[in-house]
Amino acid sequence: MLSVISSEIGVISKKLIDLGVLALRQRNSRGNFKPHVSIRFRNNAGELRTFSIDTTRSPGKQPQPDAYLITHAHSDHHGKSAMLSPRAVCTDKTATALEIRHDRKYVGSMCRLGDEIEIEGVRVKTYPTAHTAGAAAFYWENDVGTRILVTGDVKNASKLPPCDVLITEANYGDPEDPSCHFADDLESMKCALFESGPVAFGAYEFGKAQRAVELMRGFGYEGAIRMEARTRALTRSMLEDAGELAGIDSRGEDEVFVVAPWDLDKLPRNVKKYVLSCRADYPYPIIKISDHLDACGLEDMVRKLTPEVTLVYHPGGHRPSKFSKHLNSIGIDSISIDQIGNVLSNEFI
Ligand SMILES: [Zn+2]
CATH class of the missing domain: 3.60.15.10 (Ribonuclease Z/Hydroxyacylglutathione hydrolase-like)
Structure with a gap:
């Protein structure tokens, strides 16, 4: 031995x-x-x-x-x-x-x-x-x-x-x-996605961003999802059915964004902003969606x-x-x- x-x-x-x-x-x-x-x-x-x-x-x-x-x-x-x-x-x-x-x-x-x-x-x-x-x-x-x-x-x-x-x-x-006890709050994410006006979800580029896209497609959202170039490349490579992904600055009527939490403040004021996380230390409303x-x-x-x-x-x-x-x-x-x-x-x- x-x-x-x-x-x-x-x-x-x-x-x-x-x-x-x-x-x-x-x-x-x-x-x-x-x-x-x-x-x-x-x-x-x-x-x-x-x-x-x-x-x-x-x-x-x-x-x-x-x-x-x-x-x-x-x-x-x-x-x-x-x-x-x-x-x-x-x-x-x-x-x-x-x-x-x-x-x-x-x-x-x-x-x-x-x-x-x-x-x-x-x-x-x-x-x-x-x-x-x-x-x-x-x-x-x-x-x-x-x-x-x-x-x-x-x-x-x-x-x-x-x-x-x-x-x-x-x-x-x-x-x-207490922060180690949670359940995914899918309903809040769905409500935020379908409420009127532009919306952004803060999510890390690898892992959470792809989960966000999968969830939105699962909720029935078929429009474009706007992301930074590297997040887009990762999402295209990782997911078979990511649907339409567009650049942050692309023009179009779909205004759904997935960006890193620290980039939310770079988006226009009229965009409603949320962070997908189980951590409470962000200056935006949290929607509890975890990868753990x-x-x-x-x-x-x-x-x-x-x-x-x-x-x-x-x-x-x-x-x-x-x-x-x-x-x-x-x-x-x-x-x-x-x-x-x-x-x-x-x-x-
Ligand atoms: Zn990990």
Whole structure:
């Protein structure tokens, strides 16, 4: 089985080690922890493998993991860095989104969402999480049959498979925080869309903007939707049925806009403005539309997937630890990323 790198890891994640899984964090050249986590295990041939999850690329001369798994193209999952490694792995849509967002060429491997990909003797299957277009959970088994699932951010867990080791997020994972409990307010968005006069929805260019377009088309709106050029390019590439998309300054009778929240104030005064978000810190009315599960949704997901241990790895800050403690308090074994030790880079492979 895997050797214990430090006594701290041995104590905290003994259960993971019993399952043939070692979770570890690398430090960067400045001595700080790199974002997120790496998973070391053996493949069916008994060879040690290391998959790094949603983390930045190590410089070329340093030891490399067998794969940089990129769950989706949001910047806090670090695809901008990892996409430059031939060891990067993501879906074709995530690769396209990274290329459009960062104006760089993706040089890793890719597969279609729902397909399998072979990585160094490991069959890795992808599952949709409905967080953004192309967002994928990664699933594989190690030499002793432990089922490992890495979710990234999740909006809908219904397609995810049961697992033994769940590596997941807690963006809204603090059950004590009222802002971590919400439901999508589709009715308010529909009313805002169809009330008379021009209307603008503040939404991030990747993820929320495409969700906004999908929702509006679902409500039956068939007119043009006006967006900045890059948001338009992303939306065209990500959605099969985006309908007519137009430039911000294009002329026409349709005055429905989707722009970044911080660009709402650049639109004319007569445009009614809303932000699609579950955060309350915007100077415009909020319509609660989220790309995430809330605290109850996250707990339901963990119960449904029946893992023996849950590792909460994202986002930064205190939420992973809060969610992990909550899981332990209801009898579900869990650790959070702040409890995981590191290895020196020369021990990485
Ligand atoms: Zn995300």
